[in-house]
Amino acid sequence: MSTPISAEHPDDGQLAPVLDVRDLSVTFATDGGDVQAVRHAAFSVAPGEVVAIVGESGSGKTVTAKTVLRLLPETAEASGAVVVSGKDVLSLSGTALRQMRGRHAAMIFQEPSTALNPVYTVGWQIMEGLRAHARSSGQGRIGRRQAKRTAVEALRAVGIPDPEARVDYYPHQFSGGQKQRVVIAAALALDPSLIVADEPTTALDVTVQAEILDLLRDLRDTRGVSIVLITHNMGVVADLADRVVVMYRGEIVEQAPVRELFSAPREDYTRDLLDAVPHLGRQSASAGATERAGAGNEPVVSARGLQIEFPGRLGRQPFRAVKGVDLEIHAGEVYGLVGESGSGKTTIGRAIAGLTRATGGSLTVFGHEMVGFRERGFKPLRRDIGFVFQDPAASFNPHLTIGECIAEPLLVHPTAWSPDGGESAGSSTGPGRAAVGRRIDSLLDAVQLPAEFARRYPHELSGGQRQRASLARALALDPSLLVADEPTSALDVSVQAKVLELFREVQERFGFACLFISHDLAVVDHLATWVGVLYRGDLVEEGIGSEVMGAPRHEYTRRLVASLPVPEPVEQSRRRRERQESVGGP
Known part of the structure; x- marks a missing residue:
């Protein structure tokens, strides 16, 4: 049974939190045994508050966020309590859970192109959510005209131009930033008190990202919406969050108001996370340069x-x-x-x-x-010419091992390289299997991956490890241009910092x-x-x-x-005001 809580905490007179996570643990059943992704997490989100959850891959932040709407796979088992608007999500029945989703809490996913169905108009998709919730809540059918009016108003609220016409557009007719706005509109249509935003700006340009952050801030200020923000961008955290929860290997290691956390982090991990963030003008590759290199x-x-x-x-x-x-x-x-x-x-x-x-x-x-x-x-x-793609998971053949993927260019161009410094390059046969294996080991070592990773498949590597392997494949033939x-x-940010430093070292070493x-x-x-x-x-x-x-x-x-x-809250607040006050531009 769900656990109701009063509208106010009796001890302090404060309004009850919109979200109250208590002693949450999440375990996944795998072929290799149980894996505990979250351990004894506890935090809350007040009405109208933005709480950012940060941490590197595997820290448990996305698992925690998905637990709020109980979107975990069947292999996951959660314990503790996740209280949304007075009800424990973990104990809700199917009907009650459907009523909670959208009505009390909604989710904005990282990739809007995946979240939106390409064969239906955006208006139909927003309206379908309205109709589904009307049925599950026992309100009966909602009229088409009423549903469309609500969809148009939701699109207008998120800044989609000419919403009366564009409500009948398909997802492909919107830009990336507009598609993210459409996803936010779908979340807003049922007027939830809590929005869980999972990396909502990761794939967006900085100008579009600024617009989406302004929109989320406006929703908080005008509608009192509470937001749980999952992100690895500490600049976004500094710009939008009121409070920050830091996760590391499934545990919450620190939580504090945003300005306090950035100015005086208590934990070593938090300091390392902040130190890994690239700052414009700090460690610039061209600092002090007066003419073009090369x-x-x-x-x-x-x-x-x-x-x-x-x-x-x-x-x-x-x-x-x-x-x-x-x-x-x-x-x-x-x-x-x-x-x-x-x-x-x-x-x-x-x-x-x-x-x-x-x-x-x-x-x-x-x-x-x-x-x-x-x-x-x-x-x-x-x-x-070497090419490093944005998404290494999509650029690798999932049926081949990492070693086989790196070997492909070596086998396609067998006479273009040699393991002996050039003595056998250009031969009619090219190096043999043993030489290819040694070359793979050398490339993995160059990108700081163990040689045994050659036997692993792409899905067995983390995002940062896959990107290192992608760089190794791009360097296989000693390209002059990458x-x-x-x-x-x-x-x-922590993985990005390591990949960037590695990239700089490899570029200096190979000179491409x-x-x-x-x-x-x-x-x-x-x-x-x-x-x-x-x-x-x-x-x-x-x-x-x-x-x-x-x-x-x-x-x-x-x-x-x-x-x-x-990634400095006070400075970012000043920059935001200056940007909002400025006008013009192309």
Whole structure:
């Protein structure tokens, strides 16, 4: 039976918490035995309060969040109490649980494209939630017109323009930021008192992220909504949270008001977590630089008036993603390319690697013209280009071991490498199986992974370990150029810091040129010596990284820098006020 609690605590006269987690433990049954993911967690969320739960992968923060709505798989067993609006979620029956979800607590998932059904309009999906809750609560059917009015108002509340028309749009007709707003609208439709937001801004650009954070803050201030925020972005925590809960290996190790935690953390783990956060202007790769690194070297990539178009569908005009970009990447330098979604940065990276066709202007890679290129002529150059994808879990074949995945480029280009420093490179047969094994061990060692990881499958590695393995595969043929597309965006700050430091060490060791694509300005500042800023297919600014970030000339770059949340609550509060007071921009 659920445990009702009074509207106020009798001892202090304060309103009862919207969420009260008491001695929560969660255990998963696995083939290798029981795994305890959460141990004796306890915290509460007051009405209108934002509580952030932070910690690295495997700390138990997402498991704790999903327990609030009892969204755990059947293999999980939870004990303790999770009290939402006076009822213990862990003891609710099926009908009562459905009534609680949405009506009292709702969840915003990390990836809106996955949360939304692509074959139904967003209005239908919001309306279906309304109708389902009306049935489960015994209210009977809710009229279509009433449901649609509620859906339109929910979309208007989250800032979707022209909601009367766009309520009938499909998910693919919205941008990434708008889809996240739609997911928030669906959560708001039933006016819950608690929203659980699981990494709601991870995949968003800094400008869109700032808008979503403003929206969540407005919901708290105007509607009194309480929010449990799961995130690895400490800048987001500093910007939005009132209080922070720090988890480590399934346990809560510290919790405190946000300003207190950032200024005077008590636990070593919390201090390490905060120290791992990249700060704009701190440890800048281009600090003190007065000229471009490698400027005297021959460029390995040269674009002049580069255009990339995608054909229109159903008689529509072609879409021009890149509009006459000029840039060069010199041997041995790290070129950081930043910009929001749709700016064209990934498209340029893929064109350089020959994965997307350049359609106008000129793009040369190692002197080879990519506009109208033939695969036969470019194929010998592919071995000189490595590619690190944003999501290593999707880029690895799940049926192959890590060692087999790393071996693929070695087997495809058997004459392009040798284990003896070049003496056997170019031979007709290439190195044998034993040499391939030694090469794999050497690559894993270079990215600081044990040799035995070669026998593991991708799903057996953590996110950070998979990204290290992805880097090892990209380096297999000693490339002269590496394209890294958002390689750290999905990593926790502590893992991200280790991968970035490793990346810097490996780049210095191997000396390859790199195009580093990211929407995280602090990460780019940490690695790149030369930075280009893309906006809607145009390169609007370019220069030494510390100068572009520290004294941006273009209005769009200034807006990007102003939108980046910094992991210091007082400073972030000031920056937010300045950003909100500013007007204009492209």
